[in-house]
Amino acid sequence: MNCQQILIHFGELSTKGGNRKLFINKLGSNIRHALKAFPAVVVTSDHDHIYVELNGEDAERIAAILVEIPGIQRLSFIRRVSKEISAIQAAALEMISEEKGKTFKVDAKRADKTYPLDSYGIARAVGGYILSKTDWKVDVHNPDVHVQVDVRREEAFVSCKTIVGAGGYPLGMNGKAMLLLSGGIDSPVAAYALLRRGIRIECVHFASPPYTSMAVLDKLEDIIGKLSVYQEDIKLNIVPFTKLQEAIYENVDEPYCITIMRRMMVRIAVALAEKEHCLALATGESVGQVASQTLDSMVAINDVTNFPILRPLATSDKLSIIATAKKIDTYEISIRPYQDCCTIFAPKAPKTKPKISECVHYESRFDWKGLVDECVEKVEQVLYVGGKKKQFEN
C-alpha cells in the first residue's frame, strides 16, 4: 500500500484524564520497542494520536505488528500529500480504488483555518470527484469505506483504511501478575487476556517429577514463545513440588487432595508474587469446568490468602477459550499429551463442595509450612526473552 504514515487511535485511553500522558508515553515506548527492527520508522505522539512515520518501510508489515500491541484501538493508513485540493482528490481516488466495497463517505477537517475551502467544502470536492470517476455510491450512515481528509498547516493527510487493533491498555500500565501456568489450554488464554489489559505477567509452574514428565517444560517453553509476541521478556518460576505433593497424598483423604493441593499452590505462588513484586495472582480457572473450579472450591482455595486472584476466564465457556487459544496459536501446543500435577493425582471422586473447616482439619495433620517454604526457596527461575531461554537464576 502506498502510504507514508500509520495513525494510532487510543480508544479507552481517552477516558483516562490526568493519567493520559503516562498512558501515551507507555504505549509509545511499547510501539518503539516492537518496531526496533525497523530503524527508519519514527514514532511521535501528541495529545490525540501516535504517529508512526514509515519512511519507506512496508505499511502492511508494520501494521501486522501494531495490531498485536495492547492499548491500540484502531490504526489508519495515511497518505501525505500537498494541500492543493487536486492533490487531495487524486490521492483519495487512488486509495479508494485499492479498497473493496460499494459505498463511501468523506469526512474532512482543517487545522489550517486559512484554507480556501471549509471542511464541508473539502468533503464535497473530494466526494464529488470520486463519484465522477468511479461507480462508488455515497452512504453517510453505514459506508463500506470511510475517507478521511485532514488539512494541516504544512500538508494534508488522506486515509481510506482503518483497522481494529488489540484494544485494552499499554502493557505494563497495570502492574504485574503471577500466572499459574500448567501447560493446558486455559492458562495461555488467561495470559493473553491479562496482557491485552496491560498487565505484565510472570509465570509459575508446579513440577512433580517423576509423576509429571519433564517434557512438559518444552511445552511451556513453546507456549511462552507464543506469548512473547505480546510481552517480550517472560520469567518462568519452576516450583519443585514433588515432596509437598507426596505429603498431601499421604496425609489427606482422597476427595480433598486436589483442594489442599490448590491451596498449597496458592500459598507458594503468593510468596513468589510478593518476592517478584507482582500485585496479583492469575489463573486460567473457569467456573464449574472441573471439581476444583466450582465456586465452592474457589472459596475454599481462596481462603488461604487475601492476595487478589484474577481469573480472566471465570465466565468464559470452553469453546470460546479454545477459539482464543487457536487464535493465539497455543492450542496445538497445549493439547500435546503430558500429564500435569492435577491430572496424574486426580482422585476418582474429588470434592466439588469442599468446606474450609475440613481443609483446615486436613492441613493440621502434617507440617506443610516447611515444605511450602522449601518450594519457594528451591524455585528455579528461567528468563525467556523473545521466547529464548536467557539465563538461569538461583
Place this chain on the structure above:
Amino acid sequence: MIYLDNAATTAPFAEALHRYEEVSTIAFGNSSSNHGVGRQAQKILEESRREILSLLNVAKTHGMVFTGGATEANNIAIKGIALRYASRGKRIITTAYEHPSVLEAFRYLERQHGFEVIVLPVDPRGFVRPEDLEKAMDDKTILVSVMLINNELGTINDIAALKAVIAKYPKCLFHVDATQAIGKWHGDFSLADILTFSGHKFGAVKGIGGLVFRNSIQFANIESGGDQENGIRPGTVNVAGAASMAAALRKCYEQMPRFQKKCADLYGELYRFLSETDGIELNSNPLSASQSPFVLSFSFLAKKASVIVEALSMKEIYVSSVSACSEKTPVSRSVLAIGKSSRLAENSIRVSFGHDSTLEDVKSFESALAKAMEEVRSL
C-alpha cells in the same frame, strides 16, 4: 547415560555412519542418472542389495527393494500382495500383537477393499499357535502375516511350523515382519515369502529399510512414481542409507555369536532380579530357544510405569513404557494379547539390549529401579 531401549532404535555403528558419510560424499549421484557419478551410486546400491541378501542367506531365492523403513515395507508388502492377488481370494490373516503398520494395513484392506480379515489370538506365553492358523486357513486365503520376534515380549514365533501349515495352500503367501529379528536371529529367513525390516533397529542410520520377497512375487502399485526399485518403491533411492544398512548388517553377522551370548547373560541376570522383586510381574519368558535375549517385558502390579520411566529418565536411564501419558492411556497390545489385565498392560516396561549394553548397565538399572519403586507412590 544408560540406554536400554534398543528395540525402539539403536545408536548407529561407527562403521555404518562412516559408510553413510563416505557414500554421500564420493557417490552422491542419483542412482538413476546415466553418468559417471550416477552409475557409481547405482553400483554401490546393487552391491549393498547383494550383500544384504547374501547375509540373510536368501540371495538365490529372493530379491529386495529398499524402503524408508519397516512401516513402509509392511504397507507395500501387505497392500501390494492383497491387491495384486485379490482375484485368488480375499481372506487375509494376521495376529493380535502385530505392529500398527501391519494391523492398520489389514484394517485398511478390510474397510476400503472388502477383505475378510482374521486376527489370530496369541497364547498365554506369547506365541502364535500353528493349530490356530490351521483352523483359520482356507482356499480363499491369500496372505498370512506374522511377526518373527515380538517387539515387546521377545517371543520368537516358530515360522517353520507356521510355514508348514501355509504350504498346504499354494495360493497363500507368508509375510514375516522381521524388524526385531534381523541382525539378532540366525535362522532360516527363506521360510518367508516376504520379509520386512528397518535398518535403524540393528545399527544403521534411520530412514532405510528393506522389503525382501521371493523372486516370483509381484506387488500391486501402492506408491505412484518412477520405476526406481522396479516401481515397487519409487523415488530417488537412499543409496548412502542402503550402504550404511549393509555395513551394519555385516557387523551384526560378524559379532552375532558374541552378541547373543552377552545378551543372554544380561537377560538371565535381569530376569533373575525381576522375578525376585516384589510388585513386578514378568511378561516375557525365561530364556530359551524361543525367547529372544534382546527384549524383556514386565509389568508393575501397583506402580505406574510412566512415572517409573520418568524417574529413571531423571537418572539418565532410558527404558520404554507404552504409555506416553496421554489422556487415553495407551496399553501394551502385546501384554493384553497374552491375556493380562489392562492394568498390567498399561503399566508395562520394556528393556532391550544393544551392542553397547553391559552387565554394569543392567546392575545400575536394577538398583535404580528398586530405588524408584521404593520412592514413587503407587497411583
